[in-house]
Amino acid sequence: MQSKEKKNIVFVRLFPDENVNEQLMEACKLHDVRTAVVISGIGQLKNTKLGYFKEKGNYSPKVFNKPLEILSLTGNILKQGDEYIPHLHAVLSDEKKNAIGGHFIEGKISITAEIVLLKTNIDVKRKTNDKTGLKDLCLE
Numbered sequence: 001m002q003s004k005e006k007k008n009i010v011f012v013r014l015f016p017d018e019n020v021n022e023q024l025m026e027a028c029k030l031h032d033v034r035t036a037v038v039i040s041g042i043g044q045l046k047n048t049k050l051g052y053f054k055e056k057g058n059y060s061p062k063v064f065n066k067p068l069e070i071l072s073l074t075g076n077i078l079k080q081g082d083e084y085i086p087h088l089h090a091v092l093s094d095e096k097k098n099a100i101g102g103h104f105i106e107g108k109i110s111i112t113a114e115i116v117l118l119k120t121n122i123d124v125k126r127k128t129n130d131k132t133g134l135k136d137l138c139l140e
Contacts, residue, residue: 003027008120010036014043014113021106024077024115025084034079035124036117038088041073043113050090050102056133059103067110068092071099076137077117078124085126085135 001023002013012027014020028036046067051059075088088104126135 001026003030005031005119008118010117010119012113012115012117014109014115016109016111018109019106020045020104020109020113021086024086024117027117028077028079028084031117031119033077033084033117033119035120035122036077037120038073038075038077038115039118040116041070041090041113043070043115044068044110045070045092045107045113046110048090048092048107049105050092050100051105052102053132053134056131059105061105062102064092064100066094068094068100070113072101073104073113073115075104078126080125087126087135087137 004011010031014023044067048064049061051061054060071093072091077084077086090104091101093099125138127138129136
């Protein structure tokens with residue numbers, strides 16, 4: 001992973017076999033991120049897991065083992081205590097240009113990825129919703 005920051009914009013470059021979530025959390029630590037908006041994400045993934053929320057406890061995960069192009073990676077990352085919590089969604093494409101998308105659970109880099117974060121100092125938290133089981137964004 002390589003990263004560079006200027007005026008609250010953080011560019012992150014990921015390399016083959018790196019875990020997207022792990023490396024984004026490392027970049028957040030390195031650049032002292034409190035909250036960040038993922039404003040851009042492109043590249044190619046492998047061993048990707050996407051989810052679709054159906055009901056409490058069921059994110060209907062699906063693993064894609066073939067290489068997929070990242071058409072869009074978006075979401076936010078926040079620091080809660082000593083932990084970073086990402087909430088990301090992805091739109092991906094196969095070699096036939098068929099698009100799939102969903103809640104980004106995990107993935108490894110196939111070739112490269114370029115991700116851009118906008119750092120903010122907005123204080124937000126996540127709190128587990130008893131009804132849905134989701135970690136809701138709390139803006140109090």
